[in-house]
Amino acid sequence: MVVRVQAADFDLAAELSDFGLGAGAVVTFTGLVRDHDQGGLREMLIEHYPAMTEPALTAIEARAKSRWNLADSLIIHRFGALKPGDRIMMVATAARHRGDAFQAAEFLMDYLKSRAPFWKKEITDKGESWVAAKDSDEAAIDRWS
């Protein structure tokens, strides 16, 4: 189980080179900066709460590990100024069976979306605005309870 919070980009292949050895199933999710619905996104600024971020991610990961039979898991989340197309974050899960790997990865993502102390601001041609939390993300959490 690894958690990393960093400004730097990450390389999926390097992260997975010795990930989940012996497991039959590896699932990854990569989140990328996509253009704003109205277009014209110049930059996405990601702010976080350093003292809380790693403990929060570690707690989320521990919860996944207690719930599914995981051989390994990994969470990487970036902060700072990102451009459209840039990688924002990734999770990876390894398990003997694919169902565990898929479900744990979805669980990690759902919790990352609304239980990890990150906030996103979009700088577009027309101005800047904080990304609002979505009701659908809050609802996604409920399915695990």
Next chain:
Amino acid sequence: MVVRVQAADFDLAAELSDFGLGAGAVVTFTGLVRDHDQGGLREMLIEHYPAMTEPALTAIEARAKSRWNLADSLIIHRFGALKPGDRIMMVATAARHRGDAFQAAEFLMDYLKSRAPFWKKEITDKGESWVAAKDSDEAAIDRWS
């Protein structure tokens, strides 16, 4: 949408280098040869039905694409003699929203397990045997109907 059936290994990073550009969410699944439950796996032989394999995979992919809002998808499946730890296959899905990417990847995997013409044989220290289809894999298909 890409489908490849090959004896050669594949490189996850290379496959994903220009995959899903503009999408916000990329999900991958990688299947690896894991040791037999009773241990002592020397080799896994994967046989396929060449004339049917690509059409079958393409049909599965088209079905996923008609069901979810996908920006891109990829299926690679190997055949031939593999060793424990080797990559067997991968799927990748890219979508605007993570739910679509996750569900489509699970769908592709469920169909690959029991609707793509591959057969696996395990060579262990004690002998060789064809991997039996699992009832759970057949049941996994049903949840999409």
Next chain:
Amino acid sequence: MIDILYFAWLRERIGLPRESLATEAATVAELIAELSMREERYRLAFSDLAAVRVAVDQTMVEFDAPLKGAREVAFFPPMTGG
């Protein structure tokens, strides 16, 4: 003439991956009956049809599917991909 393909343990039990056959069989079931009468190894391979799947011209079908116009029939166990 029709091409008949065998995969996995069907290929092993029958002892060949492919053969060509002139047959009057109207359905897959009739073809199986014809093969099974031919030699013991076919009879054994087809003894439990619950464990056998069939594709006609690369499309999976039931055993009562017609063979009219078919060029290729493939027999194999349930698939185990992924």
Next chain:
Amino acid sequence: MIDILYFAWLRERIGLPRESLATEAATVAELIAELSMREERYRLAFSDLAAVRVAVDQTMVEFDAPLKGAREVAFFPPMTGG
């Protein structure tokens, strides 16, 4: 003294990321009331508490949570990670 941290639009509206405060507030709600009385920018930042989340010593809590022994209180909007 207690450290108070602000993130995202709360940081922007209040105009600073962090401050230290000597307070008698017994709960988070009392602290918010105290800050809101101090200056207009605080009052505005805390005008819609449905849009505000709070953590005491890096653990998320409700507004009625006690502050006894707390070293750090952080205010922020709902998280938008991932």
